[in-house]
Amino acid sequence: MNRLAGTPARNLISILVFMATVVVLSTGAYMGAGWSFADALYMVLLTVYTVGYGEVHAINTPYLHAVTMGTIVLGCTGMILVTGALVQVLTFSQIQSLLGTNRVKTDINKLKDHIIVCGFGRIGVMLARDLKAGGAAFVILERDEARLAQARELGYLAWQGDATDETALQAVGVDRARVLATVLPDDAANVFITLSARSLNPALQIIARGEVPSTETKLIQAGASRVILPTHIGAERIAELILFPETARFIRGSQRMRDFEKVLRDLGLEMEVLVASEGTAVVGMTIEQLEGRAKGAFFVVQINRRNSDAVTRPPGDTRIEAGDGLVVVGRPGARINVLFNAPAERPRAGRNTF
Numbered sequence: 588m589n590r591l592a593g594t595p596a597r598n599l600i601s602i603l604v605f606m607a608t609v610v611v612l613s614t615g616a617y618m619g620a621g622w623s624f625a626d627a628l629y630m631v632l633l634t635v636y637t638v639g640y641g642e643v644h645a646i647n648t649p650y651l652h653a654v655t656m657g658t659i660v661l662g663c664t665g666m667i668l669v670t671g672a673l674v675q676v677l678t679f680s681q682i683q684s685l686l687g688t689n690r691v692k693t694d695i696n697k698l699k700d701h702i703i704v705c706g707f708g709r710i711g712v713m714l715a716r717d718l719k720a721g722g723a724a725f726v727i728l729e730r731d732e733a734r735l736a737q738a739r740e741l742g743y744l745a746w747q748g749d750a751t752d753e754t755a756l757q758a759v760g761v762d763r764a765r766v767l768a769t770v771l772p773d774d775a776a777n778v779f780i781t782l783s784a785r786s787l788n789p790a791l792q793i794i795a796r797g798e799v800p801s802t803e804t805k806l807i808q809a810g811a812s813r814v815i816l817p818t819h820i821g822a823e824r825i826a827e828l829i830l831f832p833e834t835a836r837f838i839r840g841s842q843r844m845r846d847f848e849k850v851l852r853d854l855g856l857e858m859e860v861l862v863a864s865e866g867t868a869v870v871g872m873t874i875e876q877l878e879g880r881a882k883g884a885f886f887v888v889q890i891n892r893r894n895s896d897a898v899t900r901p902p903g904d905t906r907i908e909a910g911d912g913l914v915v916v917g918r919p920g921a922r923i924n925v926l927f928n929a930p931a932e933r934p935r936a937g938r939n940t941f
Contacts, residue, residue, distance in 0.1 A: 785810030885917020
């Protein structure tokens, strides 16, 4: 295909080189008869383009007759070839573009229970790489031509369109898709995409990116199944490395644990370290009480005391202290954040709160 695509362009370049040679030789031939460079070049261009404004000097010698006839034959023939090559290049590029679009559309129409990635920015690139490594069927929806070309160069199935447009979502088979991940760096656009996708496919699992923590609630209300806050996750990982370096090294550092985390993600679960901050509701609770309040959303597998060793498989009556790092496994979502960010309840006596 690349070879065929390059043929019209090579033909055009070859003909342009031929025309340049004719112009140079003819100009030199006229100058050999005593003409100035300007007059010689003007005469050659008039002849080659068949304008016919008249000779700048009299063509009254056999030598000038021969030069002029040669310029007419070679120059006019060359211009005809240039015109044909230009038409060939333009037509071929349009046909190639049409065939390429049709081929992509055919491949998208074959997809079912696939994944749609809206946006091919920094996170979209990493997501597509991991999806391809995992053998998942996916299509990228991107409106920027440069990023679209980058996706196709990497061998990804990609469609050009604005993900906020329902027509574009329908073009990538949102009604047949299993998951849609909207990872644009624009919270408003992600909310709008979530609303549109949810209305087009009520059974679709939607994973949305959020830049501002306050957007999480809006995305959930718009219909997102999961909300990912990259900045928040990054900050949590850094804090985890600072506060509990040994635990972080254990659960993130080995290939075995990374494989285990992948298995958990396949089951819809995640492992993370959450800090029981001073003044929050979880401080003073027992493990049993915390897991009861979570209503099955997660369970605690380890407690990292700030000034002592880690407590693995902590008993249900183990009480949580301020500054503890709790290694939890469960379904990610707002319930975990609510429990660990809620302020501690103040004691009440009758109608009074202390």
